[in-house]
Amino acid sequence: MRQEPPPPFCPTPDCDSHASPHGWRFKKKGFFARARGPRRVQRYLCQHCGRSFSTQTFSPTYWLRRPELLKSIFWRSLSCSGLRQIARELGVRPLTVQRQVERLGRHCLLVHEEHRPKNAPQEPLVLDGFRTLESGHYWPFDLNLLVGTSHFVYGFNDAELRRSGTHTPKQLERRRELEARYGRADPQATRRAVEELVGRLVPPGSTVEIRSDDHQAYPQAFRRLRDRTIRHQTTPSKASRTPRNPLFPANLADLLLRHGGANHKRETIAFSKRRQGALYRAAIWMVWRNYVKSRSEQRRDAPPGVAIGAIPRRLTVEEILASRRFPWRQEIKGWLEHCYFGRIPTRRLGRIRVHACAYAI
Ligand SMILES: [Zn+2]
Missing domain, CATH: 2.30.30 (SH3 type barrels.)
Structure with a gap:
């Protein structure tokens, strides 16, 4: 034995x-x-x-009835499949897939937290809000991403938005009804979220260059981070999205997120029913992007995590899933702790299911 x-x-x-x-x-x-x-x-x-x-x-398969599915679900969640499509292929209930995606999301949040650089990023960063939605077309939110020019994704968080754009009178009426019933998104949500994200990933006392589009909330957030020196460079969002665009790392990250995530496709019925679900999937995507995926899949070169020295060589999914991480060993706090324990609310759902197991944390 x-x-x-x-x-x-x-x-x-x-x-x-x-x-x-x-x-x-x-x-x-x-x-x-x-x-x-x-x-x-x-x-x-x-x-x-x-x-x-x-x-x-x-083991990350602790207390799972179907431990052998975890690796397949890691890959399927990055390959444009909705939970029901994955469940059909694997011959299980959609809820089984959902629970394993959530577990993978929690695991990946901690895997990234373990490997990401803890000192100031040594390269220019690109900040971007990836627009998607939860729970239907009236509930958009931004996935704020901070990506290095190496394409390493330093982190993300979420900001709830009010549905904007042109509305028909009927749509305006519907929005009014929903807002009267569930309340309105905080108009300061993006400023708050960017402050949290940059504050979490750029340590006090350090200097960074951050490139972004001309979103008005970004400079407001940076001004509040007085103990960091942030050199902010803006590029209009209308500029053509070529590799020469200074925001290319974020534009490419957006493309990859939308290309691989069924929940982010336009006009899909696989949209995330809860923002929390989209965040767990984003954590899986971030770990794959940073530590598994080649920068060029044709050349099969090293992933961004190797380029910035966060890991010595590419990780396999088996290595990522080899040992379980425990949240109390990494002292996660603030937004990260809320996200790990599934406490990010969805306005339309009054009561949300949080992750509160005694042992399978
Ligand atoms: Zn003990």
């Missing part, structure tokens, strides 16, 4: 062993049988907090 490596730490967040100067003590506590591989799983007992756990506790 294969010799299992010893467990790396106690999976209980507030266990004394994490602070113990004498190291961690645990003992083996038999095996349990599983319906899927690995069929025989070693159990352990932490001698500090008394909680028992197993080698499976450290």
Whole structure:
């Protein structure tokens, strides 16, 4: 039988062993049988907090009935498939696919947080709002992206928007009705979101160059980040979107997001029913874009993460899914914590399902 490596730490967040100067003590506590591989799983007992756990506790497939689907769902979520289409192919319920996409999204948020540079980005950044929608055509939102000229995606967040553009009188009436019932998007949402995004990814005291279009909320956000020096360069959004456009990294990221994500297609019925769902999918996309995908798929060259020195070589999806990440080990906070635990609201749904499991966090 294969010799299992010893467990790396106690999976209980507030266990004394994490602070113990004498190291961690645990003992083996038999095996349990599983319906899927690995069929025989070693159990352990932490001698500090008394909680028992197993080698499976450290796998991203922890507590999944269909652990073998996780890798396929990672790829399918990037290949223009809606949840129902994936479910049909795999012979499972759409809810099974949805739950695994959510788990992958949480996992990818932490994988990216582990690898992304923690010091100031060493290249010019491009900021852009990727326009998409949740819950139907009356509920647009921006996925704000911060991308380097290497095409490395440093991070993203969301900003709810009010539906704009030309409306027929009937559409205006409908918008009025919906706003009366569910409230209106915060007009300051983009400014707030950009402040959060840049504040999270550019540490205080550092200097960066940020390129963007002429959105009026961006300079307002930068002015509030007084302890960072931000050199802001704008390019009109009407400028032709060629590789010579200074905003090309963001324009390409937008194309790839729309090309691979069924939820972002125009006129689709696969739109995200909740903003949170789109954010989980965006996290999977970001990890694939930064650490797996070649910059040129024809040349099969290194992904952007290698180009900026965040990882030494390309990661495979098996490597990304090799070990489970725990949110309490990375001290995520603010927007990232809300997103991880599924607390990003969708205005149209009063009550949302948050991720609040005791163990499968
Ligand atoms: Zn413990």
